[in-house]
Amino acid sequence: MSVTYIDAIHRAMEDLLAEDELVFLYGEDIAGSFGGAFKATKGLAEKYPGRVMNAPISEDAILGVGIGAALGGMHPILEMQFADFGTLALNQMGNNAGAHYFRTGVPVNLTLRMPCGGTPGGGPFHSQSVEALFAHYPGLHVLTPATVGDAYDMLKQAVQIPDPVVFMEHKYLYRRVKAESFTNPDPLPVGRARIAREGEHATIIAFSAMVPEALEAAQLLAEQSGYEPEVVDLRSVKPLDTDTILASVARTGRLLVVSEDFPWGGVAAEVVARVAAEGLHLLDAPPLRLTSKESPIPYHPELWKAHRPSAATIAQATRYLISL
Amino acid sequence: MSGVIGLDQVALRAYRGMCLARAFDTKLSSLYKAGKVFGGVFLGRGHEAVAAASAAFLERGRDVYNPFIREMAGRCVWGDDALLEACRSYFGSALGCMGGKDGNVHWGQPTQGNPAPVSHLGAMLSVVAGMMLAKRLRGEAGGVGVACIGDGTTSVGATHEACNLIAVEKLPVVVVVTNNRYAYSTPNCEEFACADLTDRGKGYGMCTYSCDGTDFLQTLSTMRQAVESARNGEGAQWVVATTLRMCGHGEHDDAAYIPAELKEAYAQRDPLDVARRQLLEKGWLSEQEADEMDAVARDAVQRALAQAQREDPPAPRTVDWRATSWNPQGA
Numbered sequence: 001m002s003v004t005y006i007d008a009i010h011r012a013m014e015d016l017l018a019e020d021e022l023v024f025l026y027g028e029d030i031a032g033s034f035g036g037a038f039k040a041t042k043g044l045a046e047k048y049p050g051r052v053m054n055a056p057i058s059e060d061a062i063l064g065v066g067i068g069a070a071l072g073g074m075h076p077i078l079e080m081q082f083a084d085f086g087t088l089a090l091n092q093m094g095n096n097a098g099a100h101y102f103r104t105g106v107p108v109n110l111t112l113r114m115p116c117g118g119t120p121g122g123g124p125f126h127s128q129s130v131e132a133l134f135a136h137y138p139g140l141h142v143l144t145p146a147t148v149g150d151a152y153d154m155l156k157q158a159v160q161i162p163d164p165v166v167f168m169e170h171k172y173l174y175r176r177v178k179a180e181s182f183t184n185p186d187p188l189p190v191g192r193a194r195i196a197r198e199g200e201h202a203t204i205i206a207f208s209a210m211v212p213e214a215l216e217a218a219q220l221l222a223e224q225s226g227y228e229p230e231v232v233d234l235r236s237v238k239p240l241d242t243d244t245i246l247a248s249v250a251r252t253g254r255l256l257v258v259s260e261d262f263p264w265g266g267v268a269a270e271v272v273a274r275v276a277a278e279g280l281h282l283l284d285a286p287p288l289r290l291t292s293k294e295s296p297i298p299y300h301p302e303l304w305k306a307h308r309p310s311a312a313t314i315a316q317a318t319r320y321l322i323s324l
Numbered sequence: 325m326s327g328v329i330g331l332d333q334v335a336l337r338a339y340r341g342m343c344l345a346r347a348f349d350t351k352l353s354s355l356y357k358a359g360k361v362f363g364g365v366f367l368g369r370g371h372e373a374v375a376a377a378s379a380a381f382l383e384r385g386r387d388v389y390n391p392f393i394r395e396m397a398g399r400c401v402w403g404d405d406a407l408l409e410a411c412r413s414y415f416g417s418a419l420g421c422m423g424g425k426d427g428n429v430h431w432g433q434p435t436q437g438n439p440a441p442v443s444h445l446g447a448m449l450s451v452v453a454g455m456m457l458a459k460r461l462r463g464e465a466g467g468v469g470v471a472c473i474g475d476g477t478t479s480v481g482a483t484h485e486a487c488n489l490i491a492v493e494k495l496p497v498v499v500v501v502t503n504n505r506y507a508y509s510t511p512n513c514e515e516f517a518c519a520d521l522t523d524r525g526k527g528y529g530m531c532t533y534s535c536d537g538t539d540f541l542q543t544l545s546t547m548r549q550a551v552e553s554a555r556n557g558e559g560a561q562w563v564v565a566t567t568l569r570m571c572g573h574g575e576h577d578d579a580a581y582i583p584a585e586l587k588e589a590y591a592q593r594d595p596l597d598v599a600r601r602q603l604l605e606k607g608w609l610s611e612q613e614a615d616e617m618d619a620v621a622r623d624a625v626q627r628a629l630a631q632a633q634r635e636d637p638p639a640p641r642t643v644d645w646r647a648t649s650w651n652p653q654g655a
């Protein structure tokens with residue numbers, strides 16, 4: 001049997017509905033026989049009547065309802081149809097949910113699922129990676145799974161964490177990433193990064209859809225040049241596992257951070273800042289970032305491929321880093 | 325509830341809340357002018373009748389109450405701890421429900437049906453919707469949510485999203501719109517173009533009401549009808565109460581933009597005076613009892629303000645700075 005990343009998300013929600021009667025799902029087009037723009041909730045409304053609910057096209061209000069429902073003791077899982085539209089929910093998530101525990105001592109147990117990231121033909125407004133926008137606000141956890149096992153485990157953990165959690169699920173991975181089962185061969189708690197490939201010549205930090213690209217780049221480098229970069233999958237960008245990052249940099253002396261987001265003030269900048277501040281003495285070369293371009297995400301697949309980091313450009317950047 | 329407790333009892337409780345709110349506003353204004361309050365001060369002068377009525381038919385523990393900026397009278401009706409909590413909020417007392425981490429009108433007790441409002445206008449309506457949805461999902465019947473907003477806040481996108489959703493889900497929510505003719509300095513005509521704010525409620529498919537927000541008994545009976553309808557399963561209700569803000573937006577603001585004629589037109593319609601007159605006419609209160617209630621309110625305000633000012637402030641070294649309740653191991 002082979003299962004996909006989106007199967008894992010579907011299964012996690014199905015199991016959550018079965019195991020936790022406080023869980024309900026709320027979002028646009030997720031109910032009925034339709035089951036969501038990406039079919040992540042297909043069949044769940046029929047199986048759990050009244051607990052999978054369609055919302056009007058009101059991203060701000062969807063989040064507000066989630067906050068209120070959480071205050072009322074429920075464990076809402078909210079869906080943005082696309083992470084790009086999550087900007088309309090950013091106020092409620094950052095200013096209301098995010099500030100709530102600090103202001104009142106009462107945690108807001110909600111999970112916000114956001115289908116994110118680029119796919120061919122997605123264009124400027126169905127492709128974005130908004131994790132840095134959400135991670136900017138105090139009070140939120142931002143999870144960015146890259147594997148089938150993490151997609152399953154981390155969605156379940158997201159509901160167990162009593163705070164507002166942003167679950168960034170990458171659309172490019174939905175049906176491209178497969179595994180034998182949902183069971184994580186290497187289960188880790190939220191907040192721990194994973195060494196996705198061991199190496200010695202450089203550390204490549206990646207998350208979400210950049211993890212398979214970085215692994216492919218490492219394979220290319222090993223085959224073509226005999227270099228063995230270490231690939232670290234962050235798994236969550238907030239909390240950010242600085243310890244694992246620094247330990248890897250201590251082994252390799254070189255750092256490349258890859259992110260699909262725009263360059264300005266993103267997760268890559270945060271990682272570089274932390275390594276520079278806490279581990280400058282570990283570096284044998286300046287830390288590098290590889291991000292998408294400083295331009296909106298283009299529609300044509302050839303432009304899109306050139307806009308985002310890929311295995312080829314990651315390999316190229318790693319070669320340059322090792323040459324420094 | 326009004327079926328069990330007579331309207332006279334509800335009216336007296338509401339009037340008591342109004343007296344407390346007015347006494348609180350008067351003292352707070354002086355303290356602000358004396359430089360004793362950290363940030364802004366936002367009063368409810370002119371709003372007391374609507375504010376008190378908005379909470380008058382609710383029951384803490386079963387219902388949800390979401391006051392807006394000028395609902396001090398309603399907060400006092402909602403709970404006896406409101407006066408002290410409001411004082412603690414303004415003075416940032418460590419013992420307040422916000423512990424000095426938020427202040428002025430931004431306080432609440434979210435586990436007791438009173439969500440802590442954020443500044444972003446309109447953002448709390450959908451939170452109230454969610455609290456009522458949670459009750460529905462948990463099978464808790466009979467609760468009503470009252471969410472208060474102002475005329476200007478009907479222009480906010482979040483308000484529209486939430487009101488539409490509340491109506492679509494037929495949630496037992498009463499949206500109380502206090503039209504005080506201004507949003508900060510902006511008059512109604514620059515805020516919306518519909519003939520009447522009840523048009524907005526009708527557009528959402530809500531049952532709408534309008535009343536003179538300076539007329540205590542009229543406002544009270546309007547609210548009773550709206551809350552009862554929501555409680556009886558008739559879905560979302562939209563109440564527009566018209567009054568004038570008889571003060572600045574905040575105490576930093578002299579409201580020079582409100583024409584003198586309008587201020588004069590309302591000079592004889594102070595909700596406290598109208599309410600007192602009406603209660604005397606009904607024979608629900610004597611002159612002496614009214615004076616007593618006033619004096620008791622002023623004493624209570626003095627005591628609460630003194631206590632809040634005496635209490636320890638939050639200490640930066642010992643306060644809980646964590647923004648999340650869960651943190652990864654080792655972090």
Ligand SMILES: Cc1ncc(C[n+]2csc(CCOP(=O)(O)OP(=O)(O)O)c2C)c(N)n1
Pocket residue numbers: 393394443444445473474475476477478480504506507508569573
């Ligand atoms: C989204 C948002 N925009 C602007 C403000 C600043 N602001 C606070 S109160 C206010 C006026 C509100 O007017 P209204 O809704 O009529 O209530 P009123 O103050 O008259 O009681 C403004 C503009 C804010 N708090 N939130």
Ligand SMILES: [Mg+2]
Pocket residue numbers: 474475476502503504505506507508
């Ligand atoms: Mg107004």
